[in-house]
Amino acid sequence: MTVVTRIPGLRSRSPVAGLRRRALRPLGVFAQSVATTAPAGAMASVPLLVIAVAGPGAPVSFAVAAVVVGLVAICIAVFARRMAAAGGLYSFTAQGLGSGGAFACAVSMVVSYGMLVAAAFTGVSWYGSALLSRLWPAAGTPVVAAALAVVLAAVVAVCALRGIRLAGRVMLVIESVSIVVILAVLVTLAITTVPAPVAAAPAVPGGALGIALGVLPALAAFIGFDSATALGVEARRPFASVPRAVTATAAVTAVLYLVATLVQLAAPGAAVGATSPSSGQAGGLSGAAVLMDLGIVASFGACALAALNTLVRVLFSLARDGVAPAVLGRTHRRYLTPAVAIAIAVPVLAVVAITGGLAGVAPAAVFSGLLSVGTLAFLVTYVLVCLAAPRFLARIGELTRGVVVAAVLAVAALVATLVVVLLNAGAALLLTLAGLVVVAAAGWFVLRRRRPVALRTMGVYDETTTADVLTAGSE
Amino acid sequence: MTSPISGRQPQAVRSALRILEEVAAAGVGITAKEISTSLRIPPATTYRLLNLLVAEEYLVRLPDLGGFALGRRSANLAPAPLTTPTAARAVMHRLRERVRWGAHLVAFDRHRLRFLDADPDHPPSDADEISRHLHATGLGRLLLAEHDDLPDGPLTRLTPRTVVDRDELKEALAEVRRTDLARQCGEFHAALGCLAVPVRAPGDRRLVAGLALTGPADRVAAPNTELIDLLRDHATELGPLLA
Numbered sequence: 048m049t050v051v052t053r054i055p056g057l058r059s060r061s062p063v064a065g066l067r068r069r070a071l072r073p074l075g076v077f078a079q080s081v082a083t084t085a086p087a088g089a090m091a092s093v094p095l096l097v098i099a100v101a102g103p104g105a106p107v108s109f110a111v112a113a114v115v116v117g118l119v120a121i122c123i124a125v126f127a128r129r130m131a132a133a134g135g136l137y138s139f140t141a142q143g144l145g146s147g148g149a150f151a152c153a154v155s156m157v158v159s160y161g162m163l164v165a166a167a168f169t170g171v172s173w174y175g176s177a178l179l180s181r182l183w184p185a186a187g188t189p190v191v192a193a194a195l196a197v198v199l200a201a202v203v204a205v206c207a208l209r210g211i212r213l214a215g216r217v218m219l220v221i222e223s224v225s226i227v228v229i230l231a232v233l234v235t236l237a238i239t240t241v242p243a244p245v246a247a248a249p250a251v252p253g254g255a256l257g258i259a260l261g262v263l264p265a266l267a268a269f270i271g272f273d274s275a276t277a278l279g280v281e282a283r284r285p286f287a288s289v290p291r292a293v294t295a296t297a298a299v300t301a302v303l304y305l306v307a308t309l310v311q312l313a314a315p316g317a318a319v320g321a322t323s324p325s326s327g328q329a330g331g332l333s334g335a336a337v338l339m340d341l342g343i344v345a346s347f348g349a350c351a352l353a354a355l356n357t358l359v360r361v362l363f364s365l366a367r368d369g370v371a372p373a374v375l376g377r378t379h380r381r382y383l384t385p386a387v388a389i390a391i392a393v394p395v396l397a398v399v400a401i402t403g404g405l406a407g408v409a410p411a412a413v414f415s416g417l418l419s420v421g422t423l424a425f426l427v428t429y430v431l432v433c434l435a436a437p438r439f440l441a442r443i444g445e446l447t448r449g450v451v452v453a454a455v456l457a458v459a460a461l462v463a464t465l466v467v468v469l470l471n472a473g474a475a476l477l478l479t480l481a482g483l484v485v486v487a488a489a490g491w492f493v494l495r496r497r498r499p500v501a502l503r504t505m506g507v508y509d510e511t512t513t514a515d516v517l518t519a520g521s522e
Numbered sequence: 523m524t525s526p527i528s529g530r531q532p533q534a535v536r537s538a539l540r541i542l543e544e545v546a547a548a549g550v551g552i553t554a555k556e557i558s559t560s561l562r563i564p565p566a567t568t569y570r571l572l573n574l575l576v577a578e579e580y581l582v583r584l585p586d587l588g589g590f591a592l593g594r595r596s597a598n599l600a601p602a603p604l605t606t607p608t609a610a611r612a613v614m615h616r617l618r619e620r621v622r623w624g625a626h627l628v629a630f631d632r633h634r635l636r637f638l639d640a641d642p643d644h645p646p647s648d649a650d651e652i653s654r655h656l657h658a659t660g661l662g663r664l665l666l667a668e669h670d671d672l673p674d675g676p677l678t679r680l681t682p683r684t685v686v687d688r689d690e691l692k693e694a695l696a697e698v699r700r701t702d703l704a705r706q707c708g709e710f711h712a713a714l715g716c717l718a719v720p721v722r723a724p725g726d727r728r729l730v731a732g733l734a735l736t737g738p739a740d741r742v743a744a745p746n747t748e749l750i751d752l753l754r755d756h757a758t759e760l761g762p763l764l765a
Contacts, residue, residue: 443588
């Protein structure tokens with residue numbers, strides 16, 4: 048082995064050592080990405096939002112969103128085929144945009160995945176308590192809802208701590224069961240419901256404008272499809288399994304959403320009254336509704352776990368970069384997971400999820416508030432990674448025309464979406480975003496004065512080590 | 523996005539092999555562009571094939587992400603003959619003079635075992651046979667315990683005593699990690715057993731080889747405290763010679 052160490056720039060130990068390296072099978076990697084997008088929950092709710100603005104053009108909105116997501120997936124795959132990182136997209140962005148882009152991307156990832164975890168906690172307590180109050184009307188109090196969120200947070204924390212292999216298995220089972228349940232319920236409702244004239248019809252803008260407006264909620268249904276990139280260190284053959292998981296997730300969810308939209312268009316109003324929250328608990332105890340609620344709750348639970356997995360790996364990676372406190376980079380000695388990051392992130396996000404409900408804010412408002420901040424942060428992350436892809440390829444001398452085209456189209460579409468969202472945003476959302484930007488900028492300036500080196504070298508990834516290279520000198 | 527290469531695309535396979543050869547010839551650090559130019563393969567095709575070879579771990583990217591080198595998996599294509607240091611052979615010779623069982627030294631190459639020094643008086647089983655049944659042998663369990671990994675396929679029952687339950691094997695591996703000793707009685711051959719200890723590199727403690735004694739199954743089951751201490755002493759001595 049002595050000869051190998053002379054190769055310039057090759058370390059003997061990976062900078063992200065401490066995670067369980069190269070252990071997760073491809074199916075587990077795929078499960079991580081699918082669970083983060085929570086297709087079951089999104090299938091039940093998002094088509095309604097898209098149909099509300101796009102009317103019969105809703106499938107077109109979804110198709111446009113799917114194309115944009117596909118372009119983003121191409122840009123993500125550029126990196127995922129070439130490097131394995133625990134920080135996911137921000138480690139990728141660092142390779143193309145340098146420290147400024149990487150820092151912006153890291154902040155928007157922490158915000159987006161943090162908000163997604165909190166939103167999933169809220170979603171479980173919201174749908175879960177609505178479901179409980181259907182069964183026992185006395186159970187519909189904010190305290191019960193908060194208790195549900197706390198229980199979920201504890202379960203998710205334990206699963207995340209015990210390791211990605213267990214978490215992967217749990218997510219895979221839950222997500223596939225809930226997808227099947229929701230699909231079955233939707234189709235059954237579409238077949239059995241008599242199409243009634245819908246009252247909401249006149250409000251639909253429809254046409255080209257409606258389709259364009261429908262793209263945003265449709266895009267929101269896909270967020271998180273990139274989350275497998277944070278498992279680069281832990282996946283077996285990551286250069287094959289991670290890009291495949293990301294593109295397959297985009298494709299599979301696109302098909303599911305299209306089917307769900309077509310079904311809901313075929314039977315307008317069928318799904319509206321089906322879930323507890325949207326029916327205002329007035330609906331009776333129909334089997335379909337209970338099943339659908341269960342499916343949504345399960346999907347949110349898996350989403351919380353998956354998003355948490357990514358969030359703690361981003362924090363771990365930032366700590367190893369020296370940008371976040373080093374303690375976040377500690378891993379559990381036996382389970383080899385970022386234990387400290389889990390112990391800090393879960394209580395904070397649980398509090399975020401619970402406070403609104405206990406203070407009397409409607410769970411729907413808390414949920415959509417968290418999700419809209421999260422969605423915006425996701426879009427920013429995707430813009431940055433798409434900008435970084437061609438620059439990265441140019442730097443290593445592997446640029447091809449296809450990637451440039453994909454990146455330009457994706458960035459244009461995402462920026463247009465962002466502009467539309469910001470123009471239509473309420474004051475609360477704008478204030479929150481401004482606050483986040485100010486905090487991030489302050490963090491940037493503090494770090495530039497205190498830890499300039501850490502900032503410059505940001506974006507650690509699982510580098511090739513001496514042990515991976517075959518040379519005449521090795522055994 | 524990905525375009526799968528089927529058996530009907532001989533040109534792609536040929537190009538991939540030429541790229542492998544080119545990286546092997548050029549040594550560490552050759553870039554995609556250089557490969558494309560010198561082999562006259564279109565750039566886009568070269569990048570795609572390179573990514574494929576990296577994904578399959580025949581090649582690796584260097585930390586600058588632009589340069590390539592042969593990956594460890596390429597070694598499987600042409601296993602290099604193993605050479606055992608004379609000093610290590612001397613240690614094994616001394617060990618054999620003090621024990622009456624077969625004493626073997628093996629190297630671990632990914633998930634394969636290769637004999638560095640097999641006992642001539644007690645010929646061991648075929649190394650590939652052991653590599654196929656890591657779960658049933660002491661040396662195999664050392665390797666599995668080190669990687670904290672179970673074999674992919676089903677666990678074959680070689681004798682009535684072979685552990686074929688995955689949870690049971692997991693516990694056995696945890697025991698190996700705790701005690702740094704793998705003991706197997708009659709699980710590979712009904713009449714034989716084995717005591718195996720790891721040989722570790724002095725610095726980073728990584729597993730470089732395994733030292734095993736094979737003897738009658740019922741005798742292996744006994745505590746054998748002195749024998750195990752003797753085995754450990756020799757393993758410690760072998761560490762710096764093999765690392």
